[in-house]
Amino acid sequence: MADRQAWIGIHFKDGSWISSNDGRLAAYVNWALGEPNDGNVEPCAITWGRFQWRWADVGCTHETHAVCEIDM
């Protein structure tokens, strides 16, 4: 499992980056320089410490951590 990375819950569909939770367009993006570089081949997104926690698109079978939101 890749360290200093986490899934951020958006994916590429029909030419747009959308929330994996509700299917809406991503309201905010923070891509690293040069990313996303191919949403058709790399249709899932991570935040990555290597890029100062900016985002990168990667293949969806990439194993890494997940960020979750819970009601407290």
Ligand SMILES: [Ca+2]
């Ligand atoms: Ca990429």
